[in-house]
Amino acid sequence: MATVADQGMHMVEFKDVYFEYGTHAAGQPSTPAVNGITESIREGEFVVVLGRNGSGKSTMARLMNALLLPTGGTVWVDGMNTAEGDKIWEIRRTLGMVFQNPDNQLVATTVEEDLAFGPENLGLDPSEIRRRIDAAARYVGMEEHMKHSPHMLSGGQKQRVAIAGILAMEPKCIVLDESTSMLDPRGRKEVIDLIRTLNREKGITIILITHHMEEAVHADRVLVMDRGRIAMQGTPREIFSRVDELKKLGLSVPQVTQLMHELKAKGLVQAGTALTLEEAEESLKAVLKKSGFHHPALQEPAVAKEPAEVIVSIRDLSHTYMPGTTFERKALQEVSLDIMKGEILGIIGHTGSGKSTLVQHLNGLLKPTSGSVTVDGLECGGKSLKELRQKVGLIFQYPEHQLFEETVYKDIIFGLSRLGLPQDEIERRVKCVLDIIGLSEELLWKSPFELSGGQKRRVAIAGVLVMEPEILVLDEPTAGLDPRGSEEVFAILTELNRTQGTTILIISHSMEQIAAYCDRIAVLNRGRLEMLDTPRKVFSQEDRLRSLGLDIPEITRLFRNLHRAGYPVNGHVLTISEAVRSISETMLAKETHKGGNNA
Amino acid sequence: MIGNITLGQYIPGESVLHRLDPRSKIIWTALLMVAVFIINTWQEYVMMGAFVAILLVISGIPIKQSLKGIKPLMLILAITAILNIFFVQGTPLVKIGPVVISYEGLLSAIMLFFRLVMLVIVASLMTLTTTPMAMTDGIERMMKPLERVGVPAHEIAMMMSIALRFIPTLMEETERIMKAQASRGADFDTGNILKRIKSFIPVLVPLFVSAFKRADELAEAMEARCYCGSKGRTRLKQIRFTRLDLVASLAGILFLLILFGTRFLMISH
Numbered sequence: 132m133a134t135v136a137d138q139g140m141h142m143v144e145f146k147d148v149y150f151e152y153g154t155h156a157a158g159q160p161s162t163p164a165v166n167g168i169t170e171s172i173r174e175g176e177f178v179v180v181l182g183r184n185g186s187g188k189s190t191m192a193r194l195m196n197a198l199l200l201p202t203g204g205t206v207w208v209d210g211m212n213t214a215e216g217d218k219i220w221e222i223r224r225t226l227g228m229v230f231q232n233p234d235n236q237l238v239a240t241t242v243e244e245d246l247a248f249g250p251e252n253l254g255l256d257p258s259e260i261r262r263r264i265d266a267a268a269r270y271v272g273m274e275e276h277m278k279h280s281p282h283m284l285s286g287g288q289k290q291r292v293a294i295a296g297i298l299a300m301e302p303k304c305i306v307l308d309e310s311t312s313m314l315d316p317r318g319r320k321e322v323i324d325l326i327r328t329l330n331r332e333k334g335i336t337i338i339l340i341t342h343h344m345e346e347a348v349h350a351d352r353v354l355v356m357d358r359g360r361i362a363m364q365g366t367p368r369e370i371f372s373r374v375d376e377l378k379k380l381g382l383s384v385p386q387v388t389q390l391m392h393e394l395k396a397k398g399l400v401q402a403g404t405a406l407t408l409e410e411a412e413e414s415l416k417a418v419l420k421k422s423g424f425h426h427p428a429l430q431e432p433a434v435a436k437e438p439a440e441v442i443v444s445i446r447d448l449s450h451t452y453m454p455g456t457t458f459e460r461k462a463l464q465e466v467s468l469d470i471m472k473g474e475i476l477g478i479i480g481h482t483g484s485g486k487s488t489l490v491q492h493l494n495g496l497l498k499p500t501s502g503s504v505t506v507d508g509l510e511c512g513g514k515s516l517k518e519l520r521q522k523v524g525l526i527f528q529y530p531e532h533q534l535f536e537e538t539v540y541k542d543i544i545f546g547l548s549r550l551g552l553p554q555d556e557i558e559r560r561v562k563c564v565l566d567i568i569g570l571s572e573e574l575l576w577k578s579p580f581e582l583s584g585g586q587k588r589r590v591a592i593a594g595v596l597v598m599e600p601e602i603l604v605l606d607e608p609t610a611g612l613d614p615r616g617s618e619e620v621f622a623i624l625t626e627l628n629r630t631q632g633t634t635i636l637i638i639s640h641s642m643e644q645i646a647a648y649c650d651r652i653a654v655l656n657r658g659r660l661e662m663l664d665t666p667r668k669v670f671s672q673e674d675r676l677r678s679l680g681l682d683i684p685e686i687t688r689l690f691r692n693l694h695r696a697g698y699p700v701n702g703h704v705l706t707i708s709e710a711v712r713s714i715s716e717t718m719l720a721k722e723t724h725k726g727g728n729n730a
Numbered sequence: 731m732i733g734n735i736t737l738g739q740y741i742p743g744e745s746v747l748h749r750l751d752p753r754s755k756i757i758w759t760a761l762l763m764v765a766v767f768i769i770n771t772w773q774e775y776v777m778m779g780a781f782v783a784i785l786l787v788i789s790g791i792p793i794k795q796s797l798k799g800i801k802p803l804m805l806i807l808a809i810t811a812i813l814n815i816f817f818v819q820g821t822p823l824v825k826i827g828p829v830v831i832s833y834e835g836l837l838s839a840i841m842l843f844f845r846l847v848m849l850v851i852v853a854s855l856m857t858l859t860t861t862p863m864a865m866t867d868g869i870e871r872m873m874k875p876l877e878r879v880g881v882p883a884h885e886i887a888m889m890m891s892i893a894l895r896f897i898p899t900l901m902e903e904t905e906r907i908m909k910a911q912a913s914r915g916a917d918f919d920t921g922n923i924l925k926r927i928k929s930f931i932p933v934l935v936p937l938f939v940s941a942f943k944r945a946d947e948l949a950e951a952m953e954a955r956c957y958c959g960s961k962g963r964t965r966l967k968q969i970r971f972t973r974l975d976l977v978a979s980l981a982g983i984l985f986l987l988i989l990f991g992t993r994f995l996m997i998s999h
């Protein structure tokens with residue numbers, strides 16, 4: 132038994148905790164979701180829990196507020212044992228929980244009523260409830276939306292409402308279970324800023340579960356989970372200095388950390404781990420003395436692709452939703468754009484800029500209000516819908532939510548079987564697609580609902596790939612995946628593009644991905660095409676992107692800053708490998724320069 | 731898109747009607763609807779019309795808004811009115827071949843039309859001035875006495891409000907799934923009825939899977955926020971039968987007395 136004094140210091144304490152879900156797929160060895168955790172979280176601490184999908188993070192969170200009870204060991208919350216049934220409501224009042232999907236945790240039809248839900252359950256006086264929800268709404272900056280319906284809010288706003296709903300219960304600790312994973316960058320920033328303030332100003336203990344490595348940088352402590360255990364723990368600096376171990380666990384590190392790590396491995400810098408852009412900038416400034424040396428501009432990779440042929444031609448495309456009603460909304464306005472055969476085109480723009488509306492014209496899901504879209508000679512919105520949808524494969528966000536057949540095989544051939552192809556051709560294509568997405572043939576006879584999240588995503592993508600589309604359009608293909616899952620998806624896409632010449636359009640909020648993989652970028656803002664150029668040219672216009680609510684990759688910003696401050700580096704790098712090359716070239720040049728002087 | 735439509739069509743306001751206890755509104759809506767069916771002389775029609783007009787003015791809701799509810803009913807209105815015109819027997823007014831339009835027929839068509847319009851306005855006056863939440867609260871409180879005979883009043887009300895909360899979400903989701911399956915080659919528009927019904931399986935399965943997942947997650951989120959049924963639960967908005975409700979109810983009773991009182995006077999004559 133832990134002593135009272137011991138418990139008083141800890142907000143959450145796990146002692147040798149195991150948890151096993153009752154059911155598992157037949158024939159699979161049962162591994163406990165939580166497999167022996169002993170860990171204490173201090174009052175007022177800001178802890179980030181990292182780990183791949185399925186590493187036991189969410190189970191751990193549910194054990195903390197008695198939504199699950201340990202099958203072995205004990206969990207204490209603020210000195211209360213979660214297994215003691217009469218403490219359960221006190222525990223949940225003390226430790227509030229924010230979930231992943233913003234839609235599935237708001238109960239009421241107005242923000243105000245939703246904030247009141249928790250306090251109402253506590254049986255508080257109406258006047259006290261009113262006082263608390265007003266204070267909570269002000270705190271999260273939602274006081275002007277009190278009468279609004281939750282479904283009218285943005286993702287970030289919904290999560291802020293969810294947090295306020297918990298604040299109104301006056302908790303000592305808040306657990307956020309991947310609460311930022313379904314948000315766009317703006318929403319994510321809103322939530323992270325908010326919880327940091329809560330931690331600092333109100334001393335509320337924060338336990339944040341996430342796949343976004345950069346969110347861990349500000350934590351007091353980071354726990355890394357792997358297969359139900361805590362594989363690593365320490366300050367962000369300690370954790371992020373162990374880059375190779377993190378990689379082995381399928382995780383990544385922030386771009387600047389990765390850069391400094393690689394430079395160190397090459398012996399170019401000696402500095403310690405950099406967590407933020409500022410730190411990396413400082414240590415790079417220390418090694419790169421200012422000099423008059425002019426760095427040669429990075430060469431654009433030699434254009435291997437043939438002078439391209441236009442495959443999609445969009446002319447003066449406008450789209451208005453619900454025209455003539457009070458809900459009329461101009462989603463696209465006079466967009467003209469040519470997409471080249473075989474290119475990877477990134478489409479960026481913040482939520483509501485018209486990205487999804489644009490791509491839904493390509494396979495005729497939407498018809499132009501005015502203007503035209505032509506795909507390989509086919510007029511979109513015309514009669515040849517079936518042919519068009521074979522040419523253009525459109526993969527929506529979270530495509531795994533559309534799986535429905537009894538077996539993976541049936542799901543993959545759902546569209547294909549409607550084309551009237553001979554059986555051996557179907558078999559050939561399925562085999563070929565399995566190769567591309569890297570799934571084994573045994574999986575074909577399983578139910579798609581038995582697969583892991585990353586596998587489901589790949590199966591859903593396979594269902595479109597078997598149609599052998601010439602153009603593949605993906606809306607946020609890596610949303611909700613952990614770093615390794617995301618890499619796998621991009622590996623599939625680049626492979627397709629390289630070997631089959633598939634034209635690929637990617638909508639993404641991740642500027643790092645867009646910078647690394649795209650040939651060109653289209654920037655949308657309020658339904659208009661703002662920019663269309665190579666990543667290097669687009670990301671060199673930081674101020675303009677900022678004004679559109681967009682960002683540039685961290686690594687690009689770092690090198691811009693250095694370049695502007697007069698350091699001899701390339702100001703336009705887009706990826707870590709380019710950055711490493713730029714630095715080593717500079718250092719090399721300096722060496723020879725120095726050598727020349729001495730002679 | 732679909733998601734932008736506010737359910738329950740509540741229009742925020744501070745009028746007397748907005749401030750009434752939802753229970754009084756529910757009861758009076760029911761009473762007025764019954765009254766609309768009982769009236770049958772033109773004097774009663776005029777009085778009823780005037781009363782509803784006064785309510786409309788008090789509510790401060792634009793007439794256009796309150797008449798919106800009629801639009802979807804237009805077809806039914808038209809059909810019933812036409813049936814009345816042609817099939818009610820009486821003094822012929824116009825004769826076109828075998829078709830006879832009688833004076834009585836025309837009159838009953840007009841009366842019926844008037845009645846239905848009144849019904850729609852009375853009903854929408856309630857939904858336009860009451861939030862869905864207040865409405866379910868009102869229903870819950872009215873059903874409270876039934877709890878003793880085992881009716882789960884609180885649970886029913888909670889289910890209603892959750893349904894209201896999730897209808898727009900699920901509508902958006904349906905649209906999204908349909909588009910995604912269409913992109914995969916699903917075809918919802920061709921073939922016979924059986925084929926079309928079958929073509930909705932790829933929409934319904936994911937929709938149900940997701941709805942169950944949402945239900946699961948919502949239940950978890952509610953539990954995590956200390957929800958354990960109606961026991962020990964208080965409400966932010968107390969619904970109270972206030973003096974305002976008393977005055978309004980008295981006014982209503984007075985109106986009904988005048989409306990139907992004349993009948994008794996006539997009978998006694």
